[in-house]
Amino acid sequence: xxxxxxxxxxxxxxRCTVSVEFARSLRRHVDCPPQSVDPGSLREVLxxxxxxxxxxxxxxxxxxxxxxxxxxxxxxxxxxxxRVRLDxxxxxxxxxxxxxxxxxx
Amino acid sequence: MSHLLLVGxxxxxxxxxxxGTRWDIGAPHFVGEPVTQVxxxxxxxxxxxxxxxxxxxxxxxxxxxxxxxxxxxxxxAFPPKPEQGEWADDATPWSVxxxxxxxxxxxxxxxxxxxxxxxxxxxxxxxRGDSWALNxxxxxxxxxxxxxxxxxxxAGIHSVxxxxxxxKHVxxxxxxxxxxxxxxxxxxxxxxxxxxxxDFMPAEREEDQNIQDPHCMVQCAAAPDVxxxxxxxxxxxxxxxxxxxxxxxxxxxxxxxxxxxxxxxDPQRAWFVPAEADxxxxxxxxxxxVTRTDDGGATFRAARTGLPQSHAYHLAYRHALDVAxxxxxxxxxxxxxxxxxxxxxxxxxxxxxxxxxxxxxVRFAGA
Numbered sequence: 001x002x003x004x005x006x007x008x009x010x011x012x013x014x015r016c017t018v019s020v021e022f023a024r025s026l027r028r029h030v031d032c033p034p035q036s037v038d039p040g041s042l043r044e045v046l047x048x049x050x051x052x053x054x055x056x057x058x059x060x061x062x063x064x065x066x067x068x069x070x071x072x073x074x075x076x077x078x079x080x081x082x083r084v085r086l087d088x089x090x091x092x093x094x095x096x097x098x099x100x101x102x103x104x105x
Numbered sequence: 106m107s108h109l110l111l112v113g114x115x116x117x118x119x120x121x122x123x124x125g126t127r128w129d130i131g132a133p134h135f136v137g138e139p140v141t142q143v144x145x146x147x148x149x150x151x152x153x154x155x156x157x158x159x160x161x162x163x164x165x166x167x168x169x170x171x172x173x174x175x176x177x178x179x180x181x182a183f184p185p186k187p188e189q190g191e192w193a194d195d196a197t198p199w200s201v202x203x204x205x206x207x208x209x210x211x212x213x214x215x216x217x218x219x220x221x222x223x224x225x226x227x228x229x230x231x232x233r234g235d236s237w238a239l240n241x242x243x244x245x246x247x248x249x250x251x252x253x254x255x256x257x258x259x260a261g262i263h264s265v266x267x268x269x270x271x272x273k274h275v276x277x278x279x280x281x282x283x284x285x286x287x288x289x290x291x292x293x294x295x296x297x298x299x300x301x302x303x304d305f306m307p308a309e310r311e312e313d314q315n316i317q318d319p320h321c322m323v324q325c326a327a328a329p330d331v332x333x334x335x336x337x338x339x340x341x342x343x344x345x346x347x348x349x350x351x352x353x354x355x356x357x358x359x360x361x362x363x364x365x366x367x368x369x370x371d372p373q374r375a376w377f378v379p380a381e382a383d384x385x386x387x388x389x390x391x392x393x394x395v396t397r398t399d400d401g402g403a404t405f406r407a408a409r410t411g412l413p414q415s416h417a418y419h420l421a422y423r424h425a426l427d428v429a430x431x432x433x434x435x436x437x438x439x440x441x442x443x444x445x446x447x448x449x450x451x452x453x454x455x456x457x458x459x460x461x462x463x464x465x466x467v468r469f470a471g472a
Contacts, residue, residue, distance in 0.1 A: 029158075058161075068160065071160060
């Protein structure tokens, strides 16, 4: 049963944490439900979200721990251009979406 | 006797069972995904399948129950590229793009596997693929800087041969980086491409061992000092464990090609699938043939029976030819989805399918 108290608690959690979601094209290989993690650098946020699905790490990152060139990461509505440093600071309430960049045939 | 054949293709892994002219293609595994290499470990019958996911990198899967279930295991991956020192400016990416060669270690090293990759890292597992380590001795050899891509942007290792007499003696072929051997399990490596000639290079570099382009290299199991190479510039054979290579006169209709298979017991016999030329990678006159030598390359016969002889533009990739342990059953597949088998050591061929996805590799279990 949802109570007013738990709704308020959820709202507070959403404001304080970063939400991370992986697109279905990734989840069909290794499932990872949406995560709420502590604020931090984009790399810290992604790695924290992937702790529940460590097998998914190599789908998102290449051998040098850069974002794969055919994977796109959005912070809110903005696509992240930097694939290497990933040092952008994310705050509570930010939303991260990881998708498959469209290529090939 | 029914044979088991794994067919790795651009759109999945097919398990094909049969013999003679009766073959059955089973439901695909990893349907829709590119499968670049397979291995049936002769020591414990474990299957391995290497995937090259277009967006998400290379992956490796293992099955202990003949494909009933698969487990994703670790894939080879490069360590962090140094930010300082002599490799900081390495133009080759330190990121695996393709698992190109997979080989089981020796019978005395039951958990050992080797993986040749593109870029040309050689990786070793000592725990059946649960983890992998880059072979630093080869990767950090300064001569690697002279390697270059042959068809791909970077050089790659596609053939890894473990000497059945000595597991520490391993021979690898690099496109384009020659042939290399270790006799100490990978601690040190020697170039072993003497005698090969790259006619596309400046004259002064034609015989440079370090830039040769062996397309595929195989070894006679019963006589491991005999090796065969389908090279970019023709066919080569060694009878002294790759210390030296002898050119084989180009057979009719062509000496160009990618694939080679050799008889596991007869060091005189090998098969090739010719294409017209480097700049024309189609069968000569649009007619598919498989050539076979029974005398160490002195003479060849070209088999055409059962193979398409008109407007056929099939190319066999380097791993798309294999011979079974019975020495008479062969399989060959093409970039345009043809799969053929032979039950008479390549004299005649039977079409199993003309409609598969482009095939990268065919491998018999127990071969």
